[in-house]
Amino acid sequence: MCGRYALLSSMEQVRDRFAPGQALLPLPVRYNIVPTQPVMVAHCESGRPALEPMRWGLVPFWATDPTMGPKLINARAETLPEKPAFRGPLMRRRCLIPANGFYEWNRAGSHKQPYFIHLRDRRLFAFAGLYDEWPSPDGSPLRTCTIITVEPNALLAGIHTRMPAILREWDEDLWMTPGFVPAARVMPALTPMPEELMSMEPVSTYVNSARNEGPECLRPADGLLAGLND
Numbered sequence: 001m002c003g004r005y006a007l008l009s010s011m012e013q014v015r016d017r018f019a020p021g022q023a024l025l026p027l028p029v030r031y032n033i034v035p036t037q038p039v040m041v042a043h044c045e046s047g048r049p050a051l052e053p054m055r056w057g058l059v060p061f062w063a064t065d066p067t068m069g070p071k072l073i074n075a076r077a078e079t080l081p082e083k084p085a086f087r088g089p090l091m092r093r094r095c096l097i098p099a100n101g102f103y104e105w106n107r108a109g110s111h112k113q114p115y116f117i118h119l120r121d122r123r124l125f126a127f128a129g130l131y132d133e134w135p136s137p138d139g140s141p142l143r144t145c146t147i148i149t150v151e152p153n154a155l156l157a158g159i160h161t162r163m164p165a166i167l168r169e170w171d172e173d174l175w176m177t178p179g180f181v182p183a184a185r186v187m188p189a190l191t192p193m194p195e196e197l198m199s200m201e202p203v204s205t206y207v208n209s210a211r212n213e214g215p216e217c218l219r220p221a222d223g224l225l226a227g228l229n230d
Contacts, residue, residue, distance in 0.1 A: 001074045002127070002147045002164035004207070005102035006031050006116070006217070007040065009124045014098050017124055018042035019049040031217040032103075034210040035073040041131060041145050042096040044176040054095075058146035059134040060085045066134060066142060075130060075146045077165055077190040081183045086146070089130035090183050094175050096126035096167065097147055103207060104200075106159040114207050115159065116218060117200040119166075119193075128165040128175055128190055148190060155195035166193040 007014070011027035019042055033039060038053040057069030062084075072085060080086045101118030119125055131145040149162040156163045167175055171189035174181075207217035 001149055001160075001162050002102050003035060003073060004210075005033050005099045005127075005164075007033060007098055008100040009098070013124060014040065015051060018096060018098055018126070019051045022049075022051055025051060025053070030213070031215060032207055032210070032213050036070055039145065040098055041129065042098065042126070042176070043093070043131060044178040045093075047178050049176060052143070054131055054143045054145045056146075057144055058085060058089075058130065058132055059142060059144045060088075061132050061134055063134055066136070066144075069144055072146050074149045074162075074164075076162075077128075077148050077150045077187070080130075080148070080187070080190075085132075086130055087183075089132050090186070092180055093131050094177075094181075094186065095129040095131045095145060096172060096176060097129040097145065098124060098126055100124055102164055103203075104156065104160045104163075105208075112205070112208060114203050114205060115200045116203045116207075117156065117163075117198060120197055120199045126167050126172060128167050150190055150192050153192040153195040153198070155198050155200060156192075163192060165190045168193075 007030045011024050015022055035056050039056045040051055041054045042051050058072040059066045059069040075086045080090045101116050103114050105112045105114050128148045129145050134142045136142050148165040150165045152163040175189055201220050204219040206212050
């Protein structure tokens, strides 16, 4: 699964990468993004790329209430075409979720060691995501999203059975194609990022608490800052 991640790039970098020309949105650097929080999402609903905040944890449009959102922070790629919550968004509401890296934990007895996983060249990337809009009782739309997961590559297999689907840049335009796209056309983009393109380092257990935020989350075991916010 993917239950924590970081977005360390500036809003200008995120905007220029995913929605050139859009007015800047408030986007603080985030070291410890957790489910149910607002996250930045790129989509092409209007026919051109746009960025907007959405709540992390998908609430399908047909849900009777929003309580299922925290249960749907991730969506398994293999079952997207079958699951009612994901089948429609897969064909009509795909999105990119910008990130610089994500966290996973390796348990050794009672100790849980967090690792920060990122692209080897440390560049900004995008998780493959889905989004939907739920009509709340007061009439205001609630827009929510989920991060798609795939089988782990060799780097991640030792600590987890899943990893987030990181899109190759040449697949992002396909994933963002507006309107209806058959599932069979976009599913091939959902494959594990090759392990030789990724790195991971053990970081401070400070990140274990969802309440904690800031550079301390990326402080490695040797006490030196990871330096991923260059």
